[in-house]
Amino acid sequence: MIFDTQNPRMRLALRVVVGLIIALVIAVAYPWIRDRYSAPSASRSPATHPIKGAQTTIDFVTGSLMAFQANSPGTPAALRLSADFLEQAGDSRAILVRARLLALQPESGVNRLELAATKRRFQEPEATDSNVPANDLRKRTETALRANDFPTATASADALCATSRATFSDHFLRMQVGLAAGRLTLDESLAALEKRARAHPEDTAEFTGWLIALGRTSQALDWLARLPVSTLKLPIFESARADALAAAGLWDDARGPISRGAWGAVPPDALQLAFSVRLLDRQTRSQLQQDLWNEALRASAKSLTGLQILNRLAVTWSWGPETATTLLVIIRQHPSATWAYAALADHYAAGKDTPNLKGVIALWREAEPARNDVEARWARLQLLTEPPILTGSAQASLARLHAADHANPDVTTSLALLRWQQKKVPEALVLLETLPAITRRRPDIALYNGLFLSAAGRRAEAREVLSGVDPDNLLREEVALLQTANQASREPKAPSVIPPRPSPKPSPVPARPSTQPIPPIEDVAK
Template identity: 30%
Template sequence: MQLMAGRRQSRRVKALRIAGSALLLLLVAGGWWSYRPAVTRYHHWKQRRALTQARDFLAQKNFTSAKLALDVALEAVPGDPDALRVAADLLDSVGLPQVMPLRRRLVQMAPGSVEDRAALVASALRFHDLNAARDALSEMTPEQAEQPAALKAALSFALATNNKPIADLLYDRLQKAEPTNGNLKVMHALLRLQSPQPATVIAARQELEVLAKDPRNSLFIHREMTVEAMARHDAQEAAQQAKRAVADPRSTLEDRLHLANIELNFERRPFGDVWAEVVPHAQGTAADAAAAVRWLIVVGEAARVPAWIEGLPAALRADPAVVAAQANALAAAENWDGLQQMIESGAWGKVDHDAVGLAFTARVAGARQNAELQRKVWDEALAATGNSLTELNVLYRLATLWRWDAPVERTLWAIVKGHPNEGWASQALFSHYREQKDTSGMRQLMDSLRGSDPTMPRYKYDWALLSLLCSPSANWTSPKETMRTLYAGEPNNASYATGYAFALAQSDKADEALAVTGKLSADALALPARAPYLAYIYGVGRQKEAFGKYASRQADLTNLLPEETALFSQGRAAVNRPAPAKTSASDKPTKTEKTPVATSPEPSAKP
């Protein structure tokens, strides 16, 4: 009996254990399934909270804390496009260039989103990166390019590049897409004011007079027509439009400064009288006070700044914008001791005293014509910044203020390498090299940029093209392979096609180069900047008529790089070189002779 009872008890315990295990599994599974949504909700809450904090920090201009908060938001829910858009909009709103990588990432995540592509164009234009804007527009499909958001982005680019004919066409297309958009009518009429056709200008002015009767448009139209009249040196019209703008209750200090400029430059009113009318409107906010100081500097009255600022309320005097403007006035007056003190006190941002002190020591060395000491001390100043963007910006401003080319270049390089998102620095450095026609410097810069952002095709293309110009070779080099890859990915891109054909021509593959250029449209071939490359390609290909066509354009191209100019003579030498004699039967090697092996290596990858 004991045995039977024990057996029954064991069965009962076993059943209870099984039931308990099943219940435990159900509890674990239920907990897990309830845990997952809870974790997701937590991460989204964390993201929203971090975005709110970032917005608050940006409002306080606490950019370091704002960046940390944005990093937390983006890491909380990785790859969330909505969070990326909010973060990008926040960075855009305060003018921080870190927005560009976010905009590019959004385009990569949603290539079909026209709004994201248009936002990338807008951000690029805001930071004066015309090449990035051009790239973003060129990557749109034909269907995307016809949508209103894309047309507006293209219009902004056309206006930024002063391409009036294209802007005119885009306005027409946009008005058809949005016939009730009154702003488009105003902007189009303002554009037509710049037409070379007198009848078009008269019609545009009449249309603007009608549109200005609408209070929603009046102030904007009067402002724009003031600027347009000043550009035409029509003092009477400019004064009339400026007075209309100032009479508007919505007018700002900027409107009054426009009128003041007209009164000083055209009507020759005494400065004291004009300034007395400006002063009451320049003391309301720190932004207005700073704008007034900048205006005084521009009109050559910087000497009035210290006394006027001294009379401002204490809160305005202490505002960072007013303090920075006061420092600018000292710079305009070349009061270097006073400027150094204000910079060290934080007028241009929080800085290290050592870096600033070394910069001003370099100025003394330069004034004493000691170039070697100047360079050494300036490099020490760069090192003392510890790669701080604020301090590097201060050094750049000082070097620019003192008109020092070499220190400006080295400071820009420090910014480009340490802060690759600062697109203005690479643009400024590229413009510096372009002005100096320093092809090697341009190539070095593009090599650095393609290293910092390997996904940017433009950096690859520019580096490859500049490399082909700087280091021509018959060998199939890495830059040539880059050209081949770019062309293979976008065979309809005329720039890539020309670059690839140029690479082939350099490698004695004239027939293949001509086959590539033969696919280009007449419009693509007509671009003036392509003339040196086409002249070289057709010269190497012994196409005398085509070579002559593009070589004839050399006289009109005055801003070429030295290596580009040389392409004309290289193409001329190639096209005039006697053709190789045909090999006769008697010249063929006998069985005992060895056929010479070509010394030029074949390309590493067939183009």
């Protein structure tokens, strides 16, 4: 059909379609961050299924973020962007992401205020919140955007950003509405956000982070260079500049602001040693690199912030074993830094290293016994890797957890997996369908949803769900389940025998400059 450019309705339809396509640039930004900040093995697209409309755009980004979080530990820019999107999608996991961000940058007052605001939004009754009008407008905007009700979304977003309590994230939400409705181009949206950030210096780092996320690092450096002198003197400017220089790979220039505390206080000797390791990377002198990195860890052993910065450098430089070793030292020397357990678990999950992942989750379970999600994750790993005769403790734990916290998606999914293994497929489906639809689309849950649907003979639904599951984001044991589910979704009848669990084998960790094995923690944390 020939497109009639003189028809006003056809022109409007084209603008809406183009706007929706541009809106997906945000989703595309996340694989780019993963390529920039995390190990090569983790640099993969979180999903490949088609994206339709604003509702699916938000769901896709939310799901992609959780896969991204599992593959990109320890990067403040990534955590900040993830928290913003989760909060805008109405997902309370934004609290956990902001807590990890504050743990990584404890000196940041902005992070502390944002965490407090996010907790108020999700944890306090609206009647006690002094920001009820802004919260109502925010929720109304998000609901309308999900329903493709662009007039309502636009009116609510405009009203929200006109309030005195509007945050940078609120202005970003308005940008999303404008893109989805076809009212704004990406450049126009960024220009509006730049104006907001220029008027509010505390938003400098966040706006810089979005430019980096969109692959506009050069634009980020240019915008930072044009800031007024009053902003250049703020600590947050140094942080934003260091982020942009690091994203551009300009480490000779980034080293200055980092040494001056842009990412926090770090022992000078440790930073010098770390950059020496990077310099030697070009000469592939692996044993010397290993020795120097261990010396950097010893120099920072008593400084949590210093170790956090070494971890950030190792992640950014895609040095897998150095990342693992650094996180192990943090766990050993600073037991209260429980975020390190999550980061190390994410690291091993990205490398498909199930044995080490089980070990870290077991330690994390002991460190935070009240964390139901950690307990559920431990139980699920037991179900995936151990014969039924050895999973009695995990089964009892899941029954207890579900009775106390039945709305927890990790608990529900793990219990549903147990029911499937017991050949109680209807019960598994009933359990999983108690979760909201958007939760069932999470990459770490969609696999199990498709598995149960295929086992129940609902093949068309299973194929649709499984088409969005990326095996690169799964453990080897889960890939075996994916193969079972895919096969069952194509057959007229689901297989009656559950395949045996494969014997877990450690996998190589992503490439690093050193070829030496990770030394025992006692050798690097004296």
